[in-house]
Amino acid sequence: MTRIDRIRLHRIDMPLIRPFRTSFGTQDARDILLVEAITSDGVSGWGECVAMSWPGYSYEYVDGCVDVLTEHLVPLVLRDGVVDPLEVHRRLARVQGHPMAKTALETAILDAWLRTRSERLVDFLGAEYPGQVRDEVDCGVSVGIPPSESLSELLDEVSGYVDAGYRRIKLKIEPGWDAQPVRAVRETWPEILLQTDANQAYTRGDAALLAAMDRFDLLLVEQPLPEDDLLGHAALAREITTPVCLDESITSVAVAETALAVEATSVINIKPGRVGGYLTAVEIHDLCHQRGVVVWCGGMLETGIGRAANVALAALPGFTLPGDTSASNRYYAVDVTPPFVLDEGRLAVPSAPGIGVEPIPEILAELTTWSALIER
Ligand code: NPQ
Ligand code: MG
Numbered sequence: 076m077t078r079i080d081r082i083r084l085h086r087i088d089m090p091l092i093r094p095f096r097t098s099f100g101t102q103d104a105r106d107i108l109l110v111e112a113i114t115s116d117g118v119s120g121w122g123e124c125v126a127m128s129w130p131g132y133s134y135e136y137v138d139g140c141v142d143v144l145t146e147h148l149v150p151l152v153l154r155d156g157v158v159d160p161l162e163v164h165r166r167l168a169r170v171q172g173h174p175m176a177k178t179a180l181e182t183a184i185l186d187a188w189l190r191t192r193s194e195r196l197v198d199f200l201g202a203e204y205p206g207q208v209r210d211e212v213d214c215g216v217s218v219g220i221p222p223s224e225s226l227s228e229l230l231d232e233v234s235g236y237v238d239a240g241y242r243r244i245k246l247k248i249e250p251g252w253d254a255q256p257v258r259a260v261r262e263t264w265p266e267i268l269l270q271t272d273a274n275q276a277y278t279r280g281d282a283a284l285l286a287a288m289d290r291f292d293l294l295l296v297e298q299p300l301p302e303d304d305l306l307g308h309a310a311l312a313r314e315i316t317t318p319v320c321l322d323e324s325i326t327s328v329a330v331a332e333t334a335l336a337v338e339a340t341s342v343i344n345i346k347p348g349r350v351g352g353y354l355t356a357v358e359i360h361d362l363c364h365q366r367g368v369v370v371w372c373g374g375m376l377e378t379g380i381g382r383a384a385n386v387a388l389a390a391l392p393g394f395t396l397p398g399d400t401s402a403s404n405r406y407y408a409v410d411v412t413p414p415f416v417l418d419e420g421r422l423a424v425p426s427a428p429g430i431g432v433e434p435i436p437e438i439l440a441e442l443t444t445w446s447a448l449i450e451r
Contacts, residue, residue, distance in 0.1 A: 078156025098276035120187025123381035215243030364393035374399030379412025
């Protein structure tokens with residue numbers, strides 16, 4: 076019987092091709108933890124931890140993930156080398172919180188298990204939807220606040236993405252950088268699918284400011300208010316015509332159900348790292364799909380490892396809006412896997428078993444700043 080014998084943590088430093096500014100800060104590089112699960116047959120599976128270096132998007136951060144993985148999560152699985160995905164999921168649930176760390180480990184083991192069975196992640200995730208899983212997904216792109224706060228720089232950047240074929244543009248907004256840039260982009264491209272993301276930067280008193288953007292025909296506004304304020308989002312949703320979409324708030328199936336019940340959200344951004352893994356991501360997808368609620372796949376500036384798994388998830392039938400599943404070259408000059416390249420605004424779901432890609436050893440070695448081996 077196949078078991079997991081060893082887990083290796085790889086910390087890599089990926090320079091971004093341009094700084095990425097959001098309402099919570101500016102990133103120049105991505106500090107990423109990759110988890111490699113190695114089986115008794117010598118098969119490696121891979122998972123990506125989407126936490127940032129500091130707790131700006133959520134409370135998780137890379138040093139904290141290294142600690143909870145090393146001291147708590149990895150020992151739970153190495154005890155007997157458990158490889159069955161549902162059992163791994165139940166085991167990890169004994170630790171409270173830490174969804175990004177759990178996702179990385181669960182995905183690495185799932186990838187290893189699928190590879191030993193020669194089964195693709197997309198077929199595993201989409202097992203309930205035979206014949207309805209796509210082989211390519213529509214891609215959007217998230218556009219940061221230009222560090223210069225210059226409208227012409229914003230329009231230049233968006234122009235590049237429109238020319239590259241992206242099927243939806245998402246503008247990061249915050250108080251002071253909202254209606255004006257949104258209007259400029261809408262006036263330049265009257266037909267494009269356009270949405271905004273505030274990453275919690277507004278308050279309950281800002282309804283009028285947000286309502287001022289209703290006339291720009293936006294698909295949705297993402298996470299305008301703090302993540303714990305479901306009732307504030309419900310009140311705001313009654314004040315504006317643009318649909319409210321929650322990201323940071325949706326941390327579990329139960330919260331997703333509550334947010335829908337109180338009408339705090341009418342569209343959901345699903346990010347596996349935020350909800351504790353691909354199995355939970357599929358559960359939220361299923362809940363929404365049954366209720367006719369649209370979902371789309373978020374992004375966390377993943378390398379090819381996380382991107383591959385996200386593209387597989389986004390192939391499920393309920394993902395009907397383009398995701399933040401951008402091409403490798405949106406963020407990185409060199410990806411750690413063979414690059415994901417946009418084709419008519421879409422990315423292909425990998426055809427190989429598991430997540431379908433793996434790091435290129437020489438590139439991984441070059442990018443690695445730290446690694447550790449944890450054995451049974
Ligand atoms: C979001 N992602 O939807 C996030 C936020 C985000 C693609 O907009 C480093 C690591 C920087 C993760 C900046 C996109 C990040 C990050 C923003 C995630 O809210
Ligand atoms: Mg977001």
